[in-house]
Amino acid sequence: MSRPLVVLGATGSVGRQTLEVANHLGLQVTGIGARLPSPELLDLALSYPGAALAVAGGSAGDRKEFANSLAGRNVEFGSEALIALAVTPAQTIMNAVVGLAGLPFTLAALEAGNRLALANKESLVAAGPLVQTALSRGGGELIPVDSEHSAILQCLMGEDQGALVRLILTASGGPFRGWSREEMEEVTPAQALKHPNWVMGKRITVDSATLVNKAFEVIEANQLFGLSFDQIEVVIHPQSVVHSMVEFSDGSTKAHLGYPDMRIPIAFALTYPLRGPGLVGGFRWPGQRLTFEEVDLEAFPALALGFAAGRQGGSAPTILNAADEIAVEAFLTGRLGFNGISRVISDALETVPHSNPSNLEEVIEVDRVARTTAASLIVGAC
Numbered sequence: 341m342s343r344p345l346v347v348l349g350a351t352g353s354v355g356r357q358t359l360e361v362a363n364h365l366g367l368q369v370t371g372i373g374a375r376l377p378s379p380e381l382l383d384l385a386l387s388y389p390g391a392a393l394a395v396a397g398g399s400a401g402d403r404k405e406f407a408n409s410l411a412g413r414n415v416e417f418g419s420e421a422l423i424a425l426a427v428t429p430a431q432t433i434m435n436a437v438v439g440l441a442g443l444p445f446t447l448a449a450l451e452a453g454n455r456l457a458l459a460n461k462e463s464l465v466a467a468g469p470l471v472q473t474a475l476s477r478g479g480g481e482l483i484p485v486d487s488e489h490s491a492i493l494q495c496l497m498g499e500d501q502g503a504l505v506r507l508i509l510t511a512s513g514g515p516f517r518g519w520s521r522e523e524m525e526e527v528t529p530a531q532a533l534k535h536p537n538w539v540m541g542k543r544i545t546v547d548s549a550t551l552v553n554k555a556f557e558v559i560e561a562n563q564l565f566g567l568s569f570d571q572i573e574v575v576i577h578p579q580s581v582v583h584s585m586v587e588f589s590d591g592s593t594k595a596h597l598g599y600p601d602m603r604i605p606i607a608f609a610l611t612y613p614l615r616g617p618g619l620v621g622g623f624r625w626p627g628q629r630l631t632f633e634e635v636d637l638e639a640f641p642a643l644a645l646g647f648a649a650g651r652q653g654g655s656a657p658t659i660l661n662a663a664d665e666i667a668v669e670a671f672l673t674g675r676l677g678f679n680g681i682s683r684v685i686s687d688a689l690e691t692v693p694h695s696n697p698s699n700l701e702e703v704i705e706v707d708r709v710a711r712t713t714a715a716s717l718i719v720g721a722c
């Protein structure tokens with residue numbers, strides 16, 4: 341039913357769940373990639389003896405030790421090694437790498453005409469037009485893995501695109517839902533890393549707490565489904581059971597519901613357009629209360645920044661992503677306050693000159709300038 345699978349970012353939260361789903365579905369795992377030659381990656385390498393191995397980084401010493409532990413099995417090093425996996429013909433490529441580092445793998449997989457299961461949202465946020473070009477040039481498929489976009493894709497199946505009126509993305513509101521901006525001034529990384537409904541990697545967990553993640557998802561939705569930013573809304577839904585909704589011209593709204601468990605959208609991306617046997621049970625309805633609220637844009641200004649950057653287009657979303665990546669790292673290492681994250685993003689969007697990057701090198705250059713600027717804004721903030 342499904343194609344063989346390559347998992348990039350295999351050691352991360354989405355990567356590991358992808359491997360669990362693949363085992364459950366009986367899919368062949370032909371390649372595994374990650375950043376570091378870590379003990380976690382070694383464990384995975386030993387669990388999948390037939391998979392090609394790619395490691396992007398690591399010191400010369402760590403690489404040597406890793407290769408020695410594989411007792412003669414081949415392992416390739418450097419980003420190019422993950423690109424080589426991404427272009428293996430007739431595969432599904434799960435891109436579960438975090439950050440802009442995932443962009444070259446997205447472009448390579450699509451140019452090669454593969455099915456790309458895209459968890460790396462930064463690709464679409466920072467370089468949406470390049471991703472679209474690679475998709476149409478390579479003739480591959482782009483299947484979203486984010487639960488919200490998987491939900492929308494599922495709601496749209498069999499529908500007439502012309503009857504689409506609005507996309508409504510749900511957001512849990514994160515751990516600080518209902519807090520004022522003043523109350524969030526002293527928030528610690530440990531508090532921000534406690535998401536009420538999802539267990540995820542650190543960056544996306546902090547991004548969920550600031551609503552930067554939702555800002556990214558708005559831009560992703562615009563890229564994936566072709567609706568204008570005026571047709572995309574966000575509503576707070578603390579239970580994370582309704583994963584998103586689509587409104588049609590006749591007044592009907594379709595929603596996708598299920599437990600907040602990434603293994604559901606991951607499985608759908610691997611089996612699309614069919615469905616396989618799930619790892620997660622069906623939703624139990626009695627006693628459930630599903631509620632919806634407006635977003636407090638004063639407390640969470642990052643969402644409005646995301647809409648503005650998306651509308652502006654060009655380099656603005658690239659700057660948004662880069663500044664956030666630097667600001668989140670500074671927050672997690674105690675160099676920036678929680679509210680400082682959206683301040684740094686806003687100042688970077690004001691400061692970095694805008695342009696229209698038209699290739700990977702230009703996106704990487706905008707990203708570099710935005711990171712340097714964000715870093716200097718953080719030093720200035722301390």
Ligand SMILES: NC(=O)c1ccc[n+]([C@@H]2O[C@H](COP(=O)([O-])OP(=O)(O)OC[C@H]3O[C@@H](n4cnc5c(N)ncnc54)[C@H](OP(=O)(O)O)[C@@H]3O)[C@@H](O)[C@H]2O)c1
Pocket residue numbers: 348349350351352353354355373374375376377378396397422435436437438439441459460461462485486487538539540541542543544602
């Ligand atoms: N977690 C979720 O539930 C969830 C839901 C929706 C979307 N997403 C998106 O999915 C992506 C992954 O998120 P995550 O939460 O799984 O992140 P994570 O747990 O932090 O894992 C990140 C993975 O990326 C690898 N990686 C990092 N930098 C790399 C590089 N330069 N080259 C190659 N591999 C690299 C890491 O390898 P090492 O372990 O060697 O560092 C690790 O395997 C993000 O874009 C996120 O926004 C996540």
